[in-house]
Amino acid sequence: MYDFEYLKPKALAEAASILAGDGDAKALAGGMTFIPVLKQRLNKPSKVVDLAALGLSGIKVSGETVEIGAMTTHATVAASADVKRAIPALAKLAGNIGDEAVRHRGTIGGSLANNDPSACYPAAVLAMGATIVTNKRRIEADNYFQGMFATALEQGEVITSVVFPVPAKAAYMKFANPASRYAMVGVFVAKGPKGTRVAVTGAGQNGVFRHKAMEEALAKNWSADAVAGVKTPADGLNSDIHASAEYRAHLVGVMAKRAVAAAG
Amino acid sequence: MNAPFEGIGASMKRKEDLRFISGHGHYVDDINRPGQLYAYIKRSDRAHAELRGIDTAAAKASAGVVAVYTSADLTGIGGLPCGWQIHNKDGSPMAEPAHPVLASGKVRHVGDPVAVVIAETKQQAKDAAEKLVVDYKDLPAVATVTDAVKPGAAQVHEGAAGNVCYDWEIGDKGAVDAAFAKAAKTVKLDLTNNRLIPNAMEPRAAIGEYDPTTGEHTLYTTSQNPHVIRLLMGAFVLQIPEHKLRVVAPDVGGGFGSKIYHYAEEAIVTWASGKLAQPVKWAAERNESFMSDAHGRDHVSTAELALAADGTFLALRVKTLCNMGAYLSTFAPAVPTYLYATLLAGVYKTPAIYAEVKAVFTNTVPVDAYRGAGRPEASFLLERLVDVAARDTGMDRVEIRRKNFIPKDAFPYQTPVALQYDSGDYVSTLDAAMKHADWAGFPARRAAAKAKGKLRGIGMSTYLEACGIAPSKVVGSLGARAGLYEVANIRVHPTGSVTVFTGTHSHGQGHETTMAQLVSDQLGVPFSQVEVVHGDTSKIPFGMGTYGSRSLAVGGSAMVKAMDKIITKGRKIAAHLLEAAVEDVEFKDGKFTVAGTDRSKTLSEIALTAYVPHNYPIEELEPGLDETAFYDPKNFTYPGGCHVCEVEIDAETGVVSVVNFTAVDDVGRVVNPMIVEGQVQGGVAQGIGQALLENAVYDQDGQLLSGSFMDYTMPRADNLPNIKVGTETTLCTHNPLGVKGCGEVGAIGSPPAVINAVVDALSDYGVRHLDMPASPQKIWSIIQGAPRMAAE
Numbered sequence A: 001m002y003d004f005e006y007l008k009p010k011a012l013a014e015a016a017s018i019l020a021g022d023g024d025a026k027a028l029a030g031g032m033t034f035i036p037v038l039k040q041r042l043n044k045p046s047k048v049v050d051l052a053a054l055g056l057s058g059i060k061v062s063g064e065t066v067e068i069g070a071m072t073t074h075a076t077v078a079a080s081a082d083v084k085r086a087i088p089a090l091a092k093l094a095g096n097i098g099d100e101a102v103r104h105r106g107t108i109g110g111s112l113a114n115n116d117p118s119a120c121y122p123a124a125v126l127a128m129g130a131t132i133v134t135n136k137r138r139i140e141a142d143n144y145f146q147g148m149f150a151t152a153l154e155q156g157e158v159i160t161s162v163v164f165p166v167p168a169k170a171a172y173m174k175f176a177n178p179a180s181r182y183a184m185v186g187v188f189v190a191k192g193p194k195g196t197r198v199a200v201t202g203a204g205q206n207g208v209f210r211h212k213a214m215e216e217a218l219a220k221n222w223s224a225d226a227v228a229g230v231k232t233p234a235d236g237l238n239s240d241i242h243a244s245a246e247y248r249a250h251l252v253g254v255m256a257k258r259a260v261a262a263a264g
Numbered sequence B: 001m002n003a004p005f006e007g008i009g010a011s012m013k014r015k016e017d018l019r020f021i022s023g024h025g026h027y028v029d030d031i032n033r034p035g036q037l038y039a040y041i042k043r044s045d046r047a048h049a050e051l052r053g054i055d056t057a058a059a060k061a062s063a064g065v066v067a068v069y070t071s072a073d074l075t076g077i078g079g080l081p082c083g084w085q086i087h088n089k090d091g092s093p094m095a096e097p098a099h100p101v102l103a104s105g106k107v108r109h110v111g112d113p114v115a116v117v118i119a120e121t122k123q124q125a126k127d128a129a130e131k132l133v134v135d136y137k138d139l140p141a142v143a144t145v146t147d148a149v150k151p152g153a154a155q156v157h158e159g160a161a162g163n164v165c166y167d168w169e170i171g172d173k174g175a176v177d178a179a180f181a182k183a184a185k186t187v188k189l190d191l192t193n194n195r196l197i198p199n200a201m202e203p204r205a206a207i208g209e210y211d212p213t214t215g216e217h218t219l220y221t222t223s224q225n226p227h228v229i230r231l232l233m234g235a236f237v238l239q240i241p242e243h244k245l246r247v248v249a250p251d252v253g254g255g256f257g258s259k260i261y262h263y264a265e266e267a268i269v270t271w272a273s274g275k276l277a278q279p280v281k282w283a284a285e286r287n288e289s290f291m292s293d294a295h296g297r298d299h300v301s302t303a304e305l306a307l308a309a310d311g312t313f314l315a316l317r318v319k320t321l322c323n324m325g326a327y328l329s330t331f332a333p334a335v336p337t338y339l340y341a342t343l344l345a346g347v348y349k350t351p352a353i354y355a356e357v358k359a360v361f362t363n364t365v366p367v368d369a370y371r372g373a374g375r376p377e378a379s380f381l382l383e384r385l386v387d388v389a390a391r392d393t394g395m396d397r398v399e400i401r402r403k404n405f406i407p408k409d410a411f412p413y414q415t416p417v418a419l420q421y422d423s424g425d426y427v428s429t430l431d432a433a434m435k436h437a438d439w440a441g442f443p444a445r446r447a448a449a450k451a452k453g454k455l456r457g458i459g460m461s462t463y464l465e466a467c468g469i470a471p472s473k474v475v476g477s478l479g480a481r482a483g484l485y486e487v488a489n490i491r492v493h494p495t496g497s498v499t500v501f502t503g504t505h506s507h508g509q510g511h512e513t514t515m516a517q518l519v520s521d522q523l524g525v526p527f528s529q530v531e532v533v534h535g536d537t538s539k540i541p542f543g544m545g546t547y548g549s550r551s552l553a554v555g556g557s558a559m560v561k562a563m564d565k566i567i568t569k570g571r572k573i574a575a576h577l578l579e580a581a582v583e584d585v586e587f588k589d590g591k592f593t594v595a596g597t598d599r600s601k602t603l604s605e606i607a608l609t610a611y612v613p614h615n616y617p618i619e620e621l622e623p624g625l626d627e628t629a630f631y632d633p634k635n636f637t638y639p640g641g642c643h644v645c646e647v648e649i650d651a652e653t654g655v656v657s658v659v660n661f662t663a664v665d666d667v668g669r670v671v672n673p674m675i676v677e678g679q680v681q682g683g684v685a686q687g688i689g690q691a692l693l694e695n696a697v698y699d700q701d702g703q704l705l706s707g708s709f710m711d712y713t714m715p716r717a718d719n720l721p722n723i724k725v726g727t728e729t730t731l732c733t734h735n736p737l738g739v740k741g742c743g744e745v746g747a748i749g750s751p752p753a754v755i756n757a758v759v760d761a762l763s764d765y766g767v768r769h770l771d772m773p774a775s776p777q778k779i780w781s782i783i784q785g786a787p788r789m790a791a792e
Helices: A012-021 A034-039 A074-079 A081-086 A088-095 A100-105 A108-114 A121-128 A212-220 A224-228 A245-263 B017-021 B057-061 B122-129 B173-182 B226-237 B264-276 B286-292 B375-393 B397-404 B426-436 B439-451 B472-477 B511-523 B551-578 B603-611 B673-693 B745-761 B776-791
Strands: A005-007 A026-028 A047-050 A059-061 A065-069 A131-134 A138-140 A159-165 A169-176 A183-192 A195-201 B037-043 B049-055 B065-070 B113-119 B133-138 B164-171 B185-196 B205-211 B216-221 B245-248 B280-283 B296-307 B313-325 B352-361 B454-464 B486-492 B498-502 B530-533 B585-588 B591-594 B600-602 B626-631 B640-650 B655-666 B723-727
Touching (some): A012 A026, A012 A047, A059 A081, A065 A081, A074 A081, A074 A088, A074 A100, A081 A088, A088 A121, A088 A183, A108 A121, A108 A159, A121 A159, A121 A169, A121 A195, A169 A245, A183 A212, A183 A245, A195 A212, A195 A245, A224 A245, A245 B776, B037 B264, B037 B286, B049 B113, B057 B065, B057 B122, B065 B122, B065 B264, B113 B264, B164 B173, B173 B296, B173 B313, B185 B375, B185 B673, B216 B226, B226 B264, B264 B280, B296 B375, B313 B375, B375 B454, B426 B439, B426 B454, B426 B655, B426 B723, B439 B454, B439 B640, B454 B745, B486 B551, B486 B603, B498 B511, B498 B551, B511 B530, B551 B585, B551 B591, B551 B600, B551 B626, B591 B603, B640 B745, B655 B745, B655 B776, B673 B745
Parallel strands (some): A005 A047, A026 A047, B037 B280, B216 B245
Antiparallel strands (some): A059 A065, A065 A159, A131 A159, A169 A183, A183 A195, B049 B133, B164 B352, B205 B280, B486 B498, B486 B626, B585 B591, B640 B655
8 A cells, every 4th residue: 555644533523624624535434445445556545534433333223213323333233133123134234244354344334435336235225215424414315325436425524324214124135246245236125214115236337226116116016026027127237257237137136026025 | 001093094183283273374475584675576467568668767766676677687597497398299399488587578468577676665666666667569469269279369479370389189080080980979069167266375475585605595485396496496597506596485375286386476586686685575465366376277178979879988089279378387288288188088998089289378377287287177078078978868977977987897997098097996986975975865855946946956077087296207208397206304313203304395285294194104103203394495305396186195105115214224223233133123013023022122212223323233334214215106196086066056046056065086095084085175165166156257358357356256165065075995006105195186076066967957948068167147148048049
């Protein structure tokens, strides 16, 4: 990696101000993507602002929402009895990200700020209609994801937590890329306060997206058969050495069907 | 009191594991020498380009930089040598283009080294390397063997017309043609053996150090054969005589063949450390491993089998195109010829075989031996072809094999492709594997799988390999430029403990345990009193290293020969002490005894006498008890066996799961059953990796698309079943231990068993063959295409 200045502020305002004041400064959450990027010299930040001392981790469950602090690790979410009770699909999703080591470092805020097109969390956030809370505002999921590695976050804006409305039914099915184990296709289905929603990660050229045709089918008839009949066009889907766009389109259907069946 | 059994046949825990699992292994990158500098290799990002110039000024001026070298600076240095020469059909030698240490004039693959930056820190070397300005003029590139032989294809080397390195043949073409002409049935199959990247856990590393007061160079390197590196680099590249060049290969974290070869980086750090009179370290980052470690496999073949009406094999005809990559790696030319085509008889008594092998250059990383080396390519071709022959002729897959096996009373058996097998019993391994795998119970398991919506298939391979490499005279006549004997030095210390110096090298195989057991067993010395030393040319007389499952068969046999000398001398000393005739002294269980009496001396008493020779036949016998032996094997060894694989396929997604795997191998005498089991399981894991997961993919411009673990699918624990391992033993008849070797059987036997199972699972879809890897996308495409194919 290139040399940079490492900072570990103790207050959110201080972190935000450093990041706002320097366009080349970067925030560090769990670092599970960022540190490999640095090691490969694909990024040359002036400062790396470690968010670990800001007190941003923790899980709060009320009757209607699950709020997860931005620096909460995947392992914590996966092991949380509260999350398992309120949104078991979310705990299960977190428990299948990366490997054990990654789950003990990687965070929900880091995953969402990075918005890797093959990450799992974006599918959960979009399908459940979660709210991204930052040091400046609250951003609805539908406005947050803006394409591959692109989000609504502004320079100096730091995610502090994510608020999930508790759905009546939800499930996530991931078809892992055989090599990287990222989602080659991941489908999150949810029926809850924000409606019946289906979000697809890993497949789209522009990152996570909502599958409107499946949502309509499920709104009429919440059943595996209902989504099984919906054809996903291959246009706009990724194609690589592991999966053609057509194969991904097919897998979207299979994963959606299995997710609905798992959601009950 | 009975001592615990520690000798041949005991599953002793591995001596080396305490240091490995407690973080005390000592690898090249753990070594740091005083005043050490760091080298960073600038590599080509182009597959094929003219190298018009490198502007090094900014890099040289960069902070901490001590030197920047390009090929222009390497005056008086030879190219990297190739250790094997193959001849064409017409008798002319293969094309052998220069392989410069740093690219000169042209770059020929992504990863080809173009310059080296040496600085005080690795960071500084990397920073400076970014300031190198390389002037490339791109040239058209060629990445696959099929493209390389097309008319008008881009030429990788001026001296290799049509990109052909050699066009070689073996066998009796006339006999094969005649057999095909009169055959009742013929079967033809086109197949590809996928290209693999070895990915040893420890990336390659090297440190060069020079002592100006003695003129001695030391190279610490991640090598499977330090003496070979000393020979090749000293004699051919840097012109350093052996007595001034020490090569140390300390703990090495896996090799699988990829650390046999002499690589440019070894020569660079040795040369630069001499030039700068400071130690120079280079350690590969993982992305460099992908683009600079020799790759494996990469064959495209057509195979044809002629059969009599009753299914008897009459003749085999094979045509193979194999990829050499951009340059000839150390043993590359031998792999698709003498380690592949000579294995095409397999376990079958096919009377006539003819194979043509054309090796071609491409703009890819050099290809060389990788676990199994040539033999997995042969077993995959043959065992797929036999299954297809059964299918096409309506015979049972097992019966067609039984019918054509070389019977156990036919040994020694001369094949039509040069090899003479010494021993084997293919029915015993087949029967045992079918029993352990419950082959008979498969239909019920298939029905149960079908009930839950899964396609279940079973497949087998009955394979053979040649290892224990190799008789020097034979390989010399086949083009080897080295002998392939092995060397052992057995040193019995004055108090009776033993140090064994071996020219083989352990990089995960457990030699420190297996060889200690062997010596403990033969000399009757406790296991804990035997230490095995390897990997340092300054300690070990000589050696050819570890590859081709040779360490026990050849290296162990050298130990037996050295121990025989120890025992012979010991008997003379004992006879003196016991006042008996030498011929009356017997050696057994660590004791020299006068036959028919209870008068005896232990080995440690004899050793003490040998080093403190007060009462000693000093006129006739030298003091000391320290013997060296060179052992040149009389033949290859021929392990073989039967692997049975059972898979389930999720037809909706195309995912193949290996649900059962049984390997029953004949590896000759087993010294440590636990280590054999681990070796076979590791090999099977790599074989399943090749069959289902791994694939090195280049695009048509020669860019490596699977250049990291994000895209190159390594097998992981959850891809593998609990692998059942059994052994059925026939002894090797020509080495003193009866051992055959177990390092490669897993990788050789398993891939065809897996694919045969996958094809069986897809039998409802009319599938006759599919190439590796059987990825989910490939299986899904086949299932999608099947109804359409049926309609046509």
